[in-house]
Amino acid sequence: MMMDNELSLPSPGHSLSAHASQSGESAAAAMRIAAKKTRSREIMLAYACLAPSLLIFGLFLFYPLLKSVYLSLFLTDPQGRVAEFVGLDNFKEILASEMFYTSFWNTLLFILLTVPTGIAAAILLAALTHNKLRGMKIFRFIFSLPMAVSVGTGSMIWMILYHPTLGILNYFLSLLGSQPIQWLTDPKWAMISVALMTIWMNLGFNYILMLSGMQGVSEDIYDSTKIDGSGPLRTFFRITMPLISPTLFFTSVVSVIGAFQAFGQINILTKGGPINSTNVMVFNIYQDAFVNFRFGIGSAQALILFAIILLLTVFQFKFVEKKVHYQ
Amino acid sequence: MNMRLMPKSFIYTALLLCSLAVLFPLLYTLSTSLMSEAESAVYPPPLLPEAINLSNFAKVIDTIPVLTFIGNSLIVSIAIMLGQIVTASLAAYAFAFLRFPGKTLLFSLFLATMMIPWEVIMIPNYLTVKSLNWLDTYQGLIVPFLATAFGTFLLRQTFLQLPKELFEAARVDGCGHVRTFLSMVLPLSIPGIATLGVYSFLNNWNMYLWPLLTTNRVEMRTVQIGIGMLQFEEMNSWNLILSGVLLLLLPSLLLLALGLKPLVRGITAGALKG
Numbered sequence: 001m002m003m004d005n006e007l008s009l010p011s012p013g014h015s016l017s018a019h020a021s022q023s024g025e026s027a028a029a030a031m032r033i034a035a036k037k038t039r040s041r042e043i044m045l046a047y048a049c050l051a052p053s054l055l056i057f058g059l060f061l062f063y064p065l066l067k068s069v070y071l072s073l074f075l076t077d078p079q080g081r082v083a084e085f086v087g088l089d090n091f092k093e094i095l096a097s098e099m100f101y102t103s104f105w106n107t108l109l110f111i112l113l114t115v116p117t118g119i120a121a122a123i124l125l126a127a128l129t130h131n132k133l134r135g136m137k138i139f140r141f142i143f144s145l146p147m148a149v150s151v152g153t154g155s156m157i158w159m160i161l162y163h164p165t166l167g168i169l170n171y172f173l174s175l176l177g178s179q180p181i182q183w184l185t186d187p188k189w190a191m192i193s194v195a196l197m198t199i200w201m202n203l204g205f206n207y208i209l210m211l212s213g214m215q216g217v218s219e220d221i222y223d224s225t226k227i228d229g230s231g232p233l234r235t236f237f238r239i240t241m242p243l244i245s246p247t248l249f250f251t252s253v254v255s256v257i258g259a260f261q262a263f264g265q266i267n268i269l270t271k272g273g274p275i276n277s278t279n280v281m282v283f284n285i286y287q288d289a290f291v292n293f294r295f296g297i298g299s300a301q302a303l304i305l306f307a308i309i310l311l312l313t314v315f316q317f318k319f320v321e322k323k324v325h326y327q
Numbered sequence: 328m329n330m331r332l333m334p335k336s337f338i339y340t341a342l343l344l345c346s347l348a349v350l351f352p353l354l355y356t357l358s359t360s361l362m363s364e365a366e367s368a369v370y371p372p373p374l375l376p377e378a379i380n381l382s383n384f385a386k387v388i389d390t391i392p393v394l395t396f397i398g399n400s401l402i403v404s405i406a407i408m409l410g411q412i413v414t415a416s417l418a419a420y421a422f423a424f425l426r427f428p429g430k431t432l433l434f435s436l437f438l439a440t441m442m443i444p445w446e447v448i449m450i451p452n453y454l455t456v457k458s459l460n461w462l463d464t465y466q467g468l469i470v471p472f473l474a475t476a477f478g479t480f481l482l483r484q485t486f487l488q489l490p491k492e493l494f495e496a497a498r499v500d501g502c503g504h505v506r507t508f509l510s511m512v513l514p515l516s517i518p519g520i521a522t523l524g525v526y527s528f529l530n531n532w533n534m535y536l537w538p539l540l541t542t543n544r545v546e547m548r549t550v551q552i553g554i555g556m557l558q559f560e561e562m563n564s565w566n567l568i569l570s571g572v573l574l575l576l577l578p579s580l581l582l583l584a585l586g587l588k589p590l591v592r593g594i595t596a597g598a599l600k601g
Contacts, residue, residue, distance in 0.1 A: 045504055046427035049417040053437070056414065056474035061440050064451030071451065080454040125349075128342050133335060141587065142346045145353065148576065148583040150533035152551035156558070156572050157352045160359075160565050168355060168372050203349060208591055261444060264535035268555065282446050289450050290540060302447045309444055 072300035078293035090300035100301070102276050103284040106191065110280055111259040113195035114202070119251055121199065122206035127236065130214040140211065147204030151264030158197040159184075159269055187277040190270050194278055197265055202258070206251055213247025214240065245324045253316050260309050281305050360384075360570035367566035383570035387557075390567065393574050395546060396553035401578070403468045403538075403549060404531035410469070411527050412520055415478035420508050422479070423486035424494075440476040445536070453540050463547045468538060472531065478523045485519030486512055518589060525586035532579050550575045 072090055074082045094100045125143045129136050146154075161169050162183035170180040183193040217240065225235045241248070263282045266272060272279035272287070279287075285305065289298030359367050360383055362376040387393055421427070422434055452471055461467030489512065497507055513520070538549045545553075554575055557568045583590075 042425055042504070043427040046421040046425040046430075049421035049425070050433060052414045053418045053474040053479065054433075056471070057437075057440055057476075059455070060452055060471040061443060061448060064448035064455065065443060067451035067454075068447050080450075080457065125345055128338060128345065131338070133338065139342050139346060141584075143349055144583065144587060144591075145580075146349065147529070148579040149353075150551055150576075150579065151535050152533075152554040153572050153576050154352075156554055156568060157356050159558070160568065161352060161355065166368075166370050166372065171371050200349070200352065212591060257444070261446060264551070267535075267539075268558075285446055286536070290453075295450050295454070299450050302444075302450065306444055306447045310442070313442075 068299045068303055071296050072303055074296050076293075076295040080293075080295050086296070090296050091304070094297065094301055094304065099276070099279070099284060103279050103281045106276075106278060107260060107280045109191055110195060110198075110262060110278075111256055113192065114198045114259050114262075115252060115255045117195075118199045118202050118206055118255060119210075119248070121203060122210045122251070123248075125203075125207050126210035126214055127240075130211060143207045144204045146201055147208070149201055149204075151201065152268070154197060154201045155265045155268035158193075158200075158265075162193055162269075184270055185274055187274045190274055190278045194265055194269055197269065198259075198262060201265070202255070206255065209247055209251045210244070213244035216247075217243045242325045246326055249316075249321060249324045252320075253313060256312060256316070257309060260305065356569045356573055356576075359566055360573045362566045364564050364566055367564065380566075383566050384574060387567050387571040387574065391553065391556045391571065392545065393553070393571060396548055396550045397575065397578065399465075399547060399553075400532055400550040402465060403534075404528050406465070406469045407472045407531045408524055408527040410473040411475045411478050412523060414474045415482050415523065416513065416516075416520065418474075418479045419482035419486055420504075420512060422483045424507075424512075425504070437476045437479055441480075449536065449540070456541055462541050463544050465547075467541045468547075468549070471537075475523075475527065478527065481523055482516065482519055485516045489515050518592070521586070521589040522592060525582065525590045528582060528586075529579060529590075532582075 071082070073085060073087060075084045075086055075090075077083050129139050129143065149157075161167055164170065164180060164182050164185065167183070169183065173180060181189055184190055221239060221243070222235070225239055230238070261282055262280060263286065266278050266280060266283050267286070270278040272283045281301070282305070285298050285301045288294045288301060358375055361379050361381070362373070362383075363378075363380050366373055366376060418437070422430065422437075456462060456467045456471070459467075461470075493511065493515075494507060497511060502511075533551065534549070535551045538552050542548050542552060545556075548556075554572065557571045
């Protein structure tokens with residue numbers, strides 16, 4: 001990062017030593033020592049400022065990261081105590097288990113169902129509210145509202161909306177003359193239902209990102225396209241989209257990482273079922289570690305997940321970001 | 328889309344339809360939470376209550392300890408938020424204004440923490456908290472989250488944008504680092520700190536997996552975990568479940584209404600600098 005443009009406060013000792021430099025060599029030497037002292041005081045102060053953060057990161061981020069690697073090489077008892085060194089056996093067991101691949105493909109499906117649609121919906125809403133018409137403040141607030149909905153409350157609401165016999169969604173379907181859908185208990189529908197709820201829940205955040213991206217595009221560009229007689233759709237795809245591509249890129253990276261980590265809605269709505277159709281990787285880790293108390297296997301799986309997320313993020317930065325147009 | 332080139336009526340129709348779709352789950356929650364039990368059990372489901380019925384809220388508070396959950400979530404969220412503001416502003420001050428060896432390395436280390444997904448460290452953290460006997464305690468819910476790389480980064484950017492001349496003047500007046508930090512940098516950075524505060528509070532309020540793992544006793548549950556109790560205690564009365572949901576939603580709705588502006592500003596700064 002750009003550490004060179006720092007703006008550092010020269011220590012108060014400097015001005016002192018400037019005054020004193022006229023009065024003899026010994027005094028100058030004393031002042032140099034004093035300056036050195038303030039300099040080392042500044043260093044001490046810096047470390048003291050960083051100490052609280054470093055202590056917490058050390059205890060609850062770096063230490064557990066190393067411990068995850070350590071645990072992944074062992075079998076553990078239900079108390080989490082290491083029982084036996086097994087080398088890479090945990091990883092072999094995971095890569096040989098069908099459940100791992102099921103959860104991997106489920107996770108990918110979940111990402112495909114939630115990320116592109118979520119971003120497209122956010123772009124649509126942002127485009128609709130990016131103008132100077134009356135009442136936009138209200139619409140902007142409405143579209144940001146899902147941000148206040150947490151995974152716990154959101155899941156409870158949708159659980160009721162999805163109710164198979166009395167739920168209002170199936171009632172609406174019946175008005176359209178359609179058969180009721182077993183939203184959460186039909187293996188074909190369960191993932192779609194969880195995805196739909198997730199898109200709604202994340203809409204507020206994505207919308208705010210997209211709107212601020214569009215507001216960052218200068219007005220002159222729009223005015224000049226208007227003079228050129230470019231139609232709204234053409235302007236949108238040729239001008240707006242490339243100009244908001246940094247925001248688009250940021251949102252997609254954050255959304256993909258977020259989708260990899262989805263857990264709450266699945267734990268509440270489907271518990272990974274029916275027949276594992278919504279069993280995503282994090283849910284599988286949770287099951288292994290905290291339901292079956294196999295902390296070693298759980299840690300190994302978490303590390304695999306970490307590797308996948310890391311690879312995908314690197315990929316996004318290396319290849320996709322090239323298409324991003326930075327102003 | 329460049330909406331100025333489209334007819335107004337088209338935009339307003341689209342906006343109304345979209346609002347209805349986005350708001351529907353929340354409006355349904357509000358409407359059902361005001362119904363009587365008989366009304367909410369009718370099929371086809373009525374869209375609006377016949378009469379405003381506030382007794383559900385009292386009944387929910389009697390059935391499950393909603394207020395305890397809200398209290399716990401408030402304690403945990405506010406403690407983490409304040410803690411993060413303290414640790415992040417101290418670290419950000421060091422990164423923005425102090426010279427010390429290892430600065431670039433330490434700053435990269437801070438940024439690297441943002442890459443570690445929570446799932447990877449959750450198992451060892453659970454074991455740590457367990458061995459400290461911190462399960463079912465506030466410190467178990469709070470302490471692991473007291474530092475934030477994102478917040479440090481955000482505040483460092485805020486501090487660096489403050490006018491340089493001010494600090495030069497202060498230095499000439501013999502103002503030391505501690506006083507500069509407390510009486511100049513912090514007060515001038517209140518917008519940035521507010522952004523971090525709102526962001527942090529909403530995140531903490533919505534935390535799900537960690538409290539699920541580390542709390543068992545009902546008295547220690549937070550909102551997100553406690554809400555699951557509605558499912559078991561009152562599965563058949565939707566009016567009660569949804570009035571509970573509404574009560575638990577209120578604090579974050581309120582905060583969003585008040586804090587949307589600083590939040591948007593902060594997110595925008597973060598996203599555009601990507």
